[in-house]
Amino acid sequence: MFDVPKLVLAIVPHPDDAEFAAGGLLAKLAQGGRRVLTAIATDGALGGLEGGGPALAARRKGEARRAAAILGAEEPIFLGWPDFGLDGIPKPVIRERLVRLVRELQPETLVLQDPQEFDPHPDHRALAEAASDAAFFSMLPAIHPEHAELGLKPWYVPEKLFYSESCRGVDYFVDIADVIGLKVDSVLAHESQVEFLIADVLAQARMAGIAESQVAAASGAGISGAAGPAALMAWAVQKRAAEIGAGAGFAFGEAYRRVRFHPYVEAIASGPPAASGEDT
16 A cells, blocks of 8 residues: 655765665665655765865765765755764754755655664764654644745655664665665765775774784685775675675665554554454
8 A cells, every 4th residue: 555655865974874774775766766865964074084174075975976876866965064063063953954855855755874773973873863853743834834934844754764783673674685786886986985994994903903814804805906995895785785684585685664654554554454253
């Protein structure tokens, strides 16, 4: 009874988060003819081991555009808040902007980070809470009634898909075996972050007394030369997808905590209860 969503909106903190968390889902929906959009909260200007700034922010915008194109998604929406600064912005300010975004776009599905799980990054925590609020309360006309002056109406989001690192509480698995290549390629499009993340892993390995050769042997990927970081990242993305997929019998998967309608509506939509036999 539930239709496949016409518009899917992923609201994420940083330019690479949508691809890491939900690249498979977004690619599959785009292939199915759905509009797919990502809204990126921060400029990502601090995501590097050797400093950042406007040049890195501009680079990451370009990477986000290329990653979206790989998935079949539309041009990303850049909300432009400062990297590592969301927790310094009053939560009502972020929430109002996201409520407005939901009412402007009227998505059938939102893809969000799960606020029920702690994340060490303050941007992730701040956005997860504000986006969840927007997902559930954009339907209420008394919430930001000034939006009516912009021609916007309250909007109920029929489906909310929450992702998390631990996958605790997930109940919705997506088979991404047919699009794992697109997910990997979309992640690798974020070249600055591949460099940054792999360099961070190797730095931590050295602090732990682990040689780079041991990291390469453990991953089965070469990490030397220009293609090294990309090879290691591709292995890591596939490994994570294989671990998630194993829980549902897929070669590669993604997992979400899915929230749709009120339980009463879900019960009605599932049809009448099966006959229980004669009365005794």
